[in-house]
Amino acid sequence: KTVIPYFTKFVTKIPNLKVLSKCKEKKVLKLWEGLGYYRRVKNLHKTAKILFKKYNGKLPDKLDEIKKLPGIGEYTANALLALVYNQPHIPFDGNVKRVFSRLFNTNLEKNEKRTKRIINEQFYTNRNGDLAEALMEFGAVICKPNNPLCNICNLKTNCYFFRNKSSILINKK
Numbered sequence: 001k002t003v004i005p006y007f008t009k010f011v012t013k014i015p016n017l018k019v020l021s022k023c024k025e026k027k028v029l030k031l032w033e034g035l036g037y038y039r040r041v042k043n044l045h046k047t048a049k050i051l052f053k054k055y056n057g058k059l060p061d062k063l064d065e066i067k068k069l070p071g072i073g074e075y076t077a078n079a080l081l082a083l084v085y086n087q088p089h090i091p092f093d094g095n096v097k098r099v100f101s102r103l104f105n106t107n108l109e110k111n112e113k114r115t116k117r118i119i120n121e122q123f124y125t126n127r128n129g130d131l132a133e134a135l136m137e138f139g140a141v142i143c144k145p146n147n148p149l150c151n152i153c154n155l156k157t158n159c160y161f162f163r164n165k166s167s168i169l170i171n172k173k
Contacts, residue, residue: 098145100115103160105164
């Protein structure tokens with residue numbers, strides 16, 4: 001609730017990437033006041049400039065190209081490819097890792113590449129953006145770190161964690 005008026009002011013004055021790309025950094029920073037994380041808006045401003053200079057105002061559709069943009073790492077690049085281009089990419093944040101760790105009883109940190117490959121094969125869909133968004137939300141709302149809502153979970157019959165009431169691997173670092 002606190003930041004909504006600040007965000008509304010920002011997007012009213014800077015309604016799109018083209019306008020953002022043409023703004024002076026000082027103006028962007030002034031309009032961002034009250035929203036915190038100034039590094040984010042600096043990276044967003046730099047990225048807007050790059051997108052118009054190098055990509056004709058469009059987001060690249062390749063993981064390696066997106067990751068070259070300021071402030072964009074593996075997680076954000078995967079989220080963008082899934083949400084913007086409906087590509088089969090899953091953004092692995094803490095919530096998504098927890099869901100799959102519990103579901104398959106695996107330590108994602110140790111087996112991340114293998115697990116990602118299996119997940120991309122098992123969860124094939126033509127609605128990749130929806131899947132990515134659903135997994136992030138599911139991990140935040142249902143498969144929470146503490147007191148997960150297993151009793152209302154639609155995955156419980158296939159979930160190792162639910163069947164065994166065990167979080168041995170999940171809590172190991």
